[in-house]
Amino acid sequence: MTDGLDRWDEPRRRKPWPLLVAFGVVLLLLTCGLPAVLLVGVLHEAAGRSVVGKLGPADAGDPATLAAGQLGERIAAQLDRQATALLGGDLAGFLAVAEPAARPALARRYGALRALRVTVWRPEQTGLPTLVPGRPDEWRIMVRFQYCIVVPGCRPSPVLINTRWRDAAGAPLLVAMEESRSVETGTRPWEVSELVVAVGPRTVVATTPALRGKLPGLLRQAEAAARVADGYAVGGAPPDRYRVFYAGRAEWLSWYGGGRATWTGGYAVTVGGGHYEVVLNADGLSATGADDLLRHELTHAASLPERGYPGTSIWWMVEGIAEYAGSGATPVGRYEGLAEVRKMLAPGGGWNGRLDDLAPADDAPALRVGGSYGVGYLAVRHLVDRFGEQRFLEFFRAVVHDRRTPEKASVQAFGELWAGLHDECVNYARSAAG
Template sequence: MTDGLDGWHERCRSRSRSWPLRAALGAVLLLLTCGLPAVLLAGVLHEAAGRPTVGWSGAPVGDPATRAARELGERIGAQLDRQADALLGGDRAGFLAIAEPAARPALTRRYAALRALRVTVWRPEQTGLPATVPGRPDESRLVVRFQYCFVLPDCRPSPVLIGTRWREDAGTSRLVAVEESRSAEAGARPWEASELVAAVGPRTVVATTPALRGKLPGLLRQAEAAARVADGYVVDGAPPDRYRIFYAGRAEWLSWYGGGRPKWTGGYAVTVGGGHHEVVLNAGGLSATGTDDLLRHELTHAASLPERGYPGKATWWLVEGIAEYVGVGGAPVSRYEGLAEVRELLAPAGGWNGRLDALTPADDAPARRVSGSYGVGYLAVRHLVDRFGEHRLLAFFRAVVHDRRPLDEASGQAFGQPWTALHDECVGYARSAAG
């Protein structure tokens, strides 16, 4: 299980440009369980719904109700397998055939979105036994874990938990409804909630709504350029097989992955399992330059962060600092647009105690406070890179964020220096750079 502050990374709006790097996505400010193992989540769901799980209910093997539920589960499983084969085979009629007419419009949209994303794996796995829907004695509900891949058939699949409802018709199970995913507080994935169009490149998949279709060619070019940069900051293992990027219009921004981002957010990344982080950009107000910076920042999170998320607020400065460092694209420190906000934060009235582990901005923090926090994180990382080089910085990052070692231990291992002294150097460098 994650440590509470894992999984989401966010970016804010600033006065300088529409979606500046310094207030980027990366702040893990929401108490989420995105990294919860799917098996655990399934158990939680079944417990909350009061339904038995296979091997968990304790009912005797020969219990008539249990035997009936298992037989129903087998019929449902056969239908789900047929539907999966149809999806992967491009057979829309077959995909819809297992469902009652009322369920087909939503399924049609979902089918089209998954095909647009070039789904290559779609594997349904039952998490327990079907149970009667309260108040609907003719319907049963079953939570299904779907494992999915896009573009490549041999990727590590991402899991999503989805509630399904069924009705028996002459000995055949018919799908009545598909709910939005309940994989922790992450909320519905874009392909569950919206009609999508997509473009695929060598390193990225970029998707948006039909209304924003015209943005896709430019977004794909920008995403591919950002991916080539982000690939250089992989900390553990290989780069993502494809970076997954979703470009949200106003309505989609409020619904994808549950919405509810802090007001200063312009984009975010969320871990969805299988080694993947999916990135969402807010279409409102993004300029071409801001999009380039934001993509480099966000894809750096996707490349560098562990699947289970990072340890929490105390390491926020490092997680965001490295993403800001990559996001600025090699620009000189003097051109960093957040220096004025850094100066305000470092002032006696700035409200910061001078500790990097206390740098995380609150959800309701003013935009300038957020921008200053990202700026200090960037400058701290920039100092470490200037002094020790990127290779040793990444070794430090891995020790702290992936291996969750104490800062003193990680600093001694990566830099050969005590962290207390380096911490003060980093803060001093930020003061000097901000002027």
């Protein structure tokens, strides 16, 4: 599988980046032959805690399989002890299940999870332990950890992590807990970084110790953005907490796999359990620019379905609603992306006039990216101005959540054919851009 990405830009904020400041990224679920991502939480759904109990009659008589099952049960007991220690704030107990060489990395992971106020940590083995090639005393087993932060009763987010164990006398000892490195989501910040965290009524904001001074301001901005984003929770209740991670230069390259387009300044990624996690790029992001970016990203977290959305043909709508929320009460004439829209709509601007072909490529030039976001915003703005927010959100839900075609959803939500409304949206963008 490849990493299919929906990315957005924010050239209109005029922050101190050379050409533009990117607005964000959402990882998509692409169907119909396109790359599939956002599969977090669907792997090993049937995985149980008991390994021996999963052995069939034919396996039960095989000595090697039986021995692996028994080892798996002993590993499960160690993982349970570690989970109890983590939730109870017992660092010594958390490290006691591991060999000394593994403890520094585990201590950092423990500290990050405790800073995030972990409330659920449930390990589930996905099969039997297997010997590590060339190491007759070392075993490997994939474990799915389900976790909640801050909110005890949340739907847990799953993360699949490879663990290695040594079958020591008495109890197996953890040799290493590796990074998840999943294609779907990539490595979580708490797996690889020391974190400091601020928690508010609606948000959790985390960063590294080097950027600790940014936390109070970021928390205030995130809380304000959450109040806006809550109004766009079209799939049900808003998120229990919006999760925001503020990345320094090194963290931007490693958290969630890195590898974003050069014009990306933030992104939202689904991590399962109905949760999205938002990452902001600290490098070049001004304090005032974070307000717009947070409104944009948290609106993605509130409005998008857990499984993502199909293909790039509705990119304009997904990004348009986030731009609409991000722009706040800014009048259309003061939208700072109008210059990019104007240039993209001019002859030779590189767009064919179809909203379903608006999404920019990863290597698109700055003007094309900025123009794409601007047209998406203007299209949504036109529909909201004409029909009201509630009817537009009905349209959005039908297309993005229920996966109906815009043609069917338009008649249902607006009582009009989509072909005509599509052309209205494009004409409105041309008129607004001058």
